[in-house]
Amino acid sequence: MALSISRRVLRAFRSSDFSFGPASLCNASLNGSVGDLPSLQSSVPGKVPFDVYRKYSTTILTPNSSEGAFPSHLLSSKHVLTPEREIGLYQDLVIPVTNFANEDKGFMVLAGDVFDVPIRKDIIHRVVRWQLAKRQQGTHSTKNLSEVSGTGRKPWPQKGTGRARHGTLRGPQFRGGCAMHGPRPRSHAIKLNKKVRRLGLKVALSARAAEGKLLIFDDMEVPSHKTKNIVNYANQMEDAKKLLLVDGDSINEKLKLATQNVHYVNVLPAIGLNVYSILLHDTLVMSREAVNRIVERMHTPISR
Numbered sequence: 001m002a003l004s005i006s007r008r009v010l011r012a013f014r015s016s017d018f019s020f021g022p023a024s025l026c027n028a029s030l031n032g033s034v035g036d037l038p039s040l041q042s043s044v045p046g047k048v049p050f051d052v053y054r055k056y057s058t059t060i061l062t063p064n065s066s067e068g069a070f071p072s073h074l075l076s077s078k079h080v081l082t083p084e085r086e087i088g089l090y091q092d093l094v095i096p097v098t099n100f101a102n103e104d105k106g107f108m109v110l111a112g113d114v115f116d117v118p119i120r121k122d123i124i125h126r127v128v129r130w131q132l133a134k135r136q137q138g139t140h141s142t143k144n145l146s147e148v149s150g151t152g153r154k155p156w157p158q159k160g161t162g163r164a165r166h167g168t169l170r171g172p173q174f175r176g177g178c179a180m181h182g183p184r185p186r187s188h189a190i191k192l193n194k195k196v197r198r199l200g201l202k203v204a205l206s207a208r209a210a211e212g213k214l215l216i217f218d219d220m221e222v223p224s225h226k227t228k229n230i231v232n233y234a235n236q237m238e239d240a241k242k243l244l245l246v247d248g249d250s251i252n253e254k255l256k257l258a259t260q261n262v263h264y265v266n267v268l269p270a271i272g273l274n275v276y277s278i279l280l281h282d283t284l285v286m287s288r289e290a291v292n293r294i295v296e297r298m299h300t301p302i303s304r
Contacts, residue, residue: 087210088118095209097216097288100233105218108288114298115209117202127200127275130192142182145170150177194302202298204278213240215285220247225257230265237283242266244281246273248289270294 090112097105110116150170158165172180208214222229234243243265245255251267259265268277270293278284286294 087116087206089116091116093209095214095216097218099218100222100229102236108216108291110209110216110291111295111298114202114295115205115214117199117206119207119210120199120203123196123200123203124275124279126192127197128279130190130197131274131276134189136188138186138188140183141185142179144180144182145178148176148178198298198302200275201273201278201294204275205284205294208278208284213283215283216291217285217287219289220245220252220255220287222252222254222258225254227258227261230258230262234262234265240283242281243283243285244268244277246270246284246286246290248287248293270297 092112093110093115094107095110097108099105145168148170150168152168152170155166155169156163169177171177205214234240237243241264245259245265245267246269247255247267248270251269255267259267266277266281270290273290273294
């Protein structure tokens with residue numbers, strides 16, 4: 001019978017009155033079963049019962065443990081923490097499904113290549129810049145020299161008046177004149193590859209899932225169009241300041257009416273889900289249909 005005891009335990013017992021008898025342990029194991037060991041060893045004077053060896057070699061003790069006396073200098077004072085789930089391993093996630101009434105609707109498996117990708121802040125930054133630049137209207141405009149109303153004649157002779165020479169009164173130095181090098185209507189959109197845009201949405205969804213701020217609903221059905229239904233549900237949620245509800249192809253009309261007067265609850269269809277909207281809301285609520293739509297969109301090959 002093999003017995004593994006750490007050296008520190010042996011040194012601690014060596015300094016005490018106990019003495020170890022390996023030979024007696026081997027003889028006992030040969031003469032009887034494990035259940036007979038305590039009776040065999042207890043008859044030998046000056047020997048420690050086998051229960052003591054088994055206790056100190058197999059029991060996990062901590063400083064707060066109450067199972068017998070143990071030398072305190074042999075115990076670690078560090079807290080044992082359970083490691084959390086590592087993010088970005090492309091592992092499928094199992095999320096409980098509920099509804100506005102907090103009813104249990106089972107579970108749903110989220111694709112790991114969409115909801116468990118490595119967090120990339122640089123990708124998020126690039127996608128947000130692309131979104132904000134693309135949504136600018138770019139309708140700013142100023143009038144140049146040919147667009148400003150006014151006469152085109154020379155205001156006074158070139159010489160003889162003592163005044164500065166000018167050829168028109170529509171110049172930028174005159175009141176009511178033109179603007180030189182002013183803004184013109186243009187597009188502020190910047191180029192960003194489709195695979196980077198798709199990766200940005202995956203990173204945003206993975207971040208909300210890792211934070212525990214992603215909720216899956218069986219559907220987005222509400223009992224009525226009253227605003228108090230959404231307000232009561234939002235008040236029941238902890239640490240939720242802004243909610244983003246994502247439904248399937250079309251938004252339920254009752255849900256649209258119930259949320260239109262609540263500034264901290266917004267509704268989007270699955271096709272309109274974007275990175276910037278996810279970042280503006282601290283809690284993301286998606287229906288089963290919306291999740292399936294998003295996963296299908298992420299798995300569709302990019303058209304060149």
